[in-house]
Amino acid sequence: MNEATGDVDSRDRMLIQRMATGDRAALETLYRAYHGGLCRFLSRLTRRADLIDEIVNDCFWIAWRKAGSFHGDSRVSTWIMGIAYRCGLKALRQRGDEPVDDYALREGRGPSHDPDEDRELRDWLGEGLKHLSADQRIVVELVYGVGNSLEEVATIMQAPVGTVKARLFHARIKLRNVLPTLAGDPPAQQENLS
């Protein structure tokens, strides 16, 4: 954990402590601090904005109620991501939905101020993520997007570290094979199953 991450976690712990005493201002601060990251994280599970909004709502409702039982065994961000992940799976299960497999659905939904470079990068990423399973997308998001360690991802997904490591490995293999092609380059190395 670097210094900046440590500062953020210290701030978050104070907010959680205040939430445990019923301080709604602390809840609002934490909500705004995590909203963007959670939405991006959950967008790897579903592309439905209304469902993401509902899952974030469920996540913070639980965090509010459970703030008093947070003992600091993990970073606050890991704790909240774990809640959001489980809420996301539950919401999809209740609706009989599967995690999204079609990143093409995002076409036309990008913000109007999206610079060309970002749009190109999003498209490139979207095409690559289409080849991954939902669990693999989540692991890639948590490791590359959020910056979590394997142990933290295992805590969030409530899975063994070995399982997380395998998911990351397979995701990277797939991405290595498809992303250069999407960028117009031939893949540097090819997966070899033996």
Added chain:
Amino acid sequence: MTIQMNSGKDCARAWEIMPWALQSTAPREQCEWLMHHLAQCEACSAEFAQQSRLRCALSLPTDVLVDANSGLKHLLERLDAPEPDATPVRFWSSGSRLTRALAAAVLVQAIGIGALGVRLWSDQAPRYHTLSQAALLEPAGALRVVPATGMKLADWNRLLHDLDLRVIDGPNDVGAYAVVPAGSTSSSASVLRRLRADRDIRLAEPVDNTP
């Protein structure tokens, strides 16, 4: 599963380090080693560049637009809303009909088993009675009478009529009849005395006194 790397073990090691080097969480010596390897290995250098781009792409804000202010407003409203009532009500309301049907079936079975048990218990009364138990067939005041083998039926009927007696059982294996006074005109003692006085009556005894 194995990966064919152009440069063997070094490339495999570089592959392992890349995500954590990008996160800046890998130890410094590993990062320095990786940079040295990348400078020499074109394939790993390309892979690292691609992973850097992947990290950059994943760091972009999501393109699924969700309004934070609206979401926060809904959350605060939810916190103010009264909580759903007790669990038991929810259990019965959300519990399946199957659960209730099973509970009813168990109740019916329990009642049936109980009734059957009571009936079986009552049927288990012994089909014999001991000498210490009162006779069940003969009512109070009954007499056991053994007529002589040569006694005519007409004489037997006349005697019963004269003494106002009614046969309620017999004859048994030894030819004994159980009789009771049909009315209350005569006392048991006088009836007994007159029976014993008859020459065609071999035995007359009250049932109550029978050992």
